[in-house]
Amino acid sequence: MSEDDSHKQSRREPGDGTGRSDTVVSLPSRGHSFEMVRFDRRELDQILRIYSLMVGAGEWRDYAIDHLKDRAVFSVFRRSSEIPLYRIEKNPKLARRQGAYSVIAASGMVLKRGHELSNVLKVFDKPLRIVASN
Structure with missing residues (x-):
């Protein structure tokens, strides 16, 4: 088998059943791409700790994470078909002024920043109740 034949044999066409493709996709160079805002591991741990407590209490059932160009959003839902009950947002542009983190209600009202x-996240802490003893 010649070198030219082996090249033809290893070349696969899209849809040939192998699940492979020789399509080359150019990625933007590092200096030209934009960075998306993300929650780091420590932040996600804190958010997921609150989320698990609320799921255990039956108040929340689903979540979504969005990493956008200007902010990261953790949305919580009672049902996945509804609008988010709360959005926990990280917006670095506000870090020096009001603070990068905020909790926003479904109405759009900022509950805490x-x-x-x-x-x-303390906005989700349950208030203590007085329990009468018998």
Whole structure:
């Protein structure tokens, strides 16, 4: 088999059943691409800790994470077919002023905003109730 024949044999066409393609896709160079805002591991741990408590209490059932150019959003739902009950957002552009983190209700009202995610998430803490003893 010549070198030219082996090249033809290894070349696969799209849809040939092998699941492979020789299509080359150009990716933008590093300097020209934009970075999306993301939650880091520590932030996700804090958010998911609150999420698991609320799921256990039967208040939340689903979530979605969106990483956008200007902000990262963790949305929580009672049912996946509804609008989000709350959005936990990270917006670095607001970091120096009001704080990068905010919790936003379904109505669009900002419930809490701040520089530290742990403090912002305290909006979900349950108030203590007085229990009468018998």
